[in-house]
Amino acid sequence: MKLFQKSFGGIAGFIGRIWRHRQGRIGLILLIFLSLVAIFAPLIAPYDPYDVTQRADKGLAPSLEHPLGTSITTGQDVFSMLVYGTRVSLLVGLITGIAIALLGSVLGVAAGYLGGAVDMLLMRIVDVMIVIPTLPLTILITNVFGKSYVVIVLVFVLFGWTGLARTVRSLVLRLKNADYVKSAELAGAGRWYVMKTHILPAVSHLVIMSTALSCAGIMIAEAGLSFLGLGNPTAISWGKMLADAQSGGSMLFGQWWTIIAPGIGIFISVFAFMRLGLAIEGIVNPCMKGGSDAKRLLKHIRGRYLDEVLESMEDGAK
């Protein structure tokens, strides 16, 4: 029955609303572009940077053959590395982001809705996790378990779920005591119904928003780790490109393009996720965007219709 199904939710409807949001559209377009680059990397890149036989002289300047020159340490084509690097960055960002979203929301909902001992235990774990210094521990773990992306993703997830779990928990606590939940319970609704109809849809918006923002954070973190040499040494990622450029002394030789190229890659992807996150926030929290909208409208009115509006409100003398 259509009347009962229509709601703010619905994935298609949600994407549609992001699309109609100015910032959201920018984020969405960039993200689709990046995904296409990642999927069709072998078709776009002129060389296969993983293929040792396709290497040229080290530290070549940009030319028609090598649009962004070659790497200073290995002689790989920088443009091809940039294209292939999209795969690693995007994949790590998305997989970690989604894993954090799942873990964080499940544990957050469990803590908030079940309450009692479960809540107590989970929140104490969160408290402990928050005070642990992440970076030294990450270095330690990668040294012990080996430098692979699987380990890195697991470490990110391990430390990343706590913030989301806390926010989800407090949202659930608020919703659980909402008048409309009480009203549904009076109508005979059980726990599962309340969860499915009233709590999860509201939580899902929050989770989608925070996932978009956390993806951006993770991509920066991944680049940082690779730059520090903690990433998979055989994989090509933007962070590793930066590390190579640094260790080879690109700046010393004035080969700035080897640094700018991965930098732009990181910037675009983080920018895309940030836009997306902000757009979703604006959609879920309409009061946030109200301010800027009102100001824009006011400017518009000041410019053209001010006298007209004021005149229409005048009243005859007393």
Added chain:
Amino acid sequence: MNVFSVKNLRVAFPTPRGIIRAVEGIDLSIERGECLALVGESGCGKSVTSLASLKLLDPSVSIVKADEHTILGENMLDKGEREMESIRGKKASMIFQDALSALNPVMSVGKQLDEVFTLHFHLKKREAKARSIEALRSVGIENPEARYRAFPHELSGGMRQRVLIAMAFASNPALIIADEPTTALDVTVQKQILSLLSEMRRKNGTALLLISHDLSVVYSMADRIAVMYSGRIVEEAPAEELIRNPLHPYTKGLMGAVVRIDDKKGRFTQIPGGLPDPANKPEGCYFAPRCAEAAEKCGKCRPKLAYTGGSHYVRCFMHGGERDGRNEQ
């Protein structure tokens, strides 16, 4: 001399749904020591009027315009935010509905009172404290020395409202604007706060702009009552006259909504319909769609506020109102 006067006040808020015409050409003037009440429902523009009176509306989201705006004879129209700050609290102050959010939660009420004296009168800390304690005592707070150190959340709702009143009267302003000062309180406390307000006012000779949705609250305090509907004043008269001889159908409706304690069980007197959409108001008289007395022309053109004798003004075609010049066609 007028303590406060505003002529042709207009306030509009642009929203994505359209321009909300919150206040459409209101004239108000309050004499020294007089109490004017502005009565109307939520969304009628009464609170916006009160905020605009002290220039408290955010200019980045609102359009405010008036032909004249004076406090104690001083022109407010060209005053900047800096100058307004020294006027607010000193010459005119405000009492809000929700005392809990009007007070700073992390500062003791005494310290907040002190600020009035240190900021506006440049008193020393110790003198300010003595004055604050005196102010707390004057609003009937027992043991003011102890209450001076209390934080807002430690006080009951009625006590907090007393503190707000003490603050408003502290600088002995000529004008006080009270926006629904008793709405958040219990009925038994409401009457105490109202009598405190009227006593303080009489003692200090302060002019009061009292804003409320409840005619019965206003009636006990006001010298004059102005009834607002959808951004316009629909009737204004001395309090006794308005209650004894209400002309506008909306005023009559509001009076009917005041239930009397000696009424027997039975139906309530109701006004049909609801308030008009502020972004899309009706063509003619704003009240016409809900009005039992409405004639054909009420739906077509807007009536003006007309004098009916005895300083009684009404905006209604059925009661001697004329039509608003601009809508003649």
Added chain:
Amino acid sequence: MGEMSNRKSEALVKTEHLSVRFPLKRESPFSKRRYVNAVSDVSIEIFKGEAFALVGESGCGKTTLADATLGFAAPSAGEVFFNGEKLDIRNKKRLKQQRRSMQKIFQDPASSMNPRFTVARAVAEPLMIRRELGEKRILSKTAEAIESVGLSSGDLDRFVSEFSGGQQQRIAIARALVSGAEYIVCDEPVSALDVSVHAQILNLLMDIQKERGITYMFISHNLASVRKFADRLAIMYLGRIVEYGDAEKVFANPMHPYTRMLIDSVLSLDGGKTAINAPPEANEALQEEQGLYASNDGGCGFRRRCPIGRSECESIKCSLEKVESDHYTECPYAANR
């Protein structure tokens, strides 16, 4: 309506020596847990088809008492009966069954319905939860309910948040009707609404009651509205019922000093002007402040605010005593004031 025959009909809701208490936050993990009694020793009966009003200041325990009759607050002592059967919070299955004939109309209609719902979904939710009817039946019942509260079935596919407060409250009433509730708690149903729609909503509630014989628990702090709306009432102060019985009898002959205080504090449009200018009582600030916190220290809870209080009130054990038929008060000194 035969008033007497109404009285003889059995009670729909009944509480016997009901107390509900909430734990206070402990000052340290070792200190003894302290409790605040939101409701103490309340015995009332609400008869089928009547409008029963619960009157008192904020924080007096009205909402907790109402929630206890809906099975939302666990009694620490005493019992609640619904339709002659005990309301047992632990028996979830039975409670679910019993709750099918209860609903609550909240003060703020905007928060009592999911803002993501369409009107149709908000109204039909009780039926959809039960899954007993087909979609066609649900839709026709929903449309019927929404029309019976004065909205049109064309409004069904709009979102609840698009409506004004008064209309939202109508939608909430439609929702209570569609679930077939026979007992509806109305928790200050108009205090969040515009004054000019108060009467509309209260009249609607009265009309519905006349048509369907619904029983209301009407929570309010406005005694004047209560007099017009209610058949019987209870005046509550600090968790206790201080006066109770037939509304007309209580208003005609208010016994408890608190009841009189409430009646006196109703503002009116006749002669109110002089009344308000009377000087305030000497220590009213103290009276008001002590209000909600001092309790359970023995004696009458109202004694510090009481104009007729005497030394015996410090240690008195209050209980409801009969004044006349269906009119009870806690104050033993009320009659010879």
